[in-house]
Amino acid sequence: MVSKRLKLRVWDGIPIAIGIIIAWAPLFLLTGDGEKVGIVCAGEIIAETPLSRDTTIAFESCVGPIRIEVSDGYVSVVEASCPHKICVKTGKISRPGSAIICAPGRVAVFIEGETENDAITR
DSSP states (O other), rough: OOOOOOOGGGGGGHHHHHHHHHHHHHHSSSSSSOOOEEEEEETEEEEEEETTSOOEEEEEEEEEEEEEETTTTEEEEEEEEEESHHHHHTTOOOOOOOOEEEEETEEEEEEEEEEEEEOOOO
């Protein structure tokens, strides 16, 4: 029995490269301008700042001090006084519509901006 091996040619790499480009394109195309970070504590707006502007915001929440950092197009809670620190463990967010919630401190950090629908129901 004769074994035939398939050989990859230069032209076989083109569809593979196109597939990789299409797969990675949304990561670069979904970063929009005009997005801003909103911070609410106990129903009161604490701050609003553009996501593109690097800044640190520190204030007193209902359970103690909290520090929020905006840098490189991401926002994260870097320090909090809540017991479980789930808001800190959430990490960085960058897409419009995402949020970080600190329930004990009654703090919500969210990104406002134009969101795209990922599904339409009727």
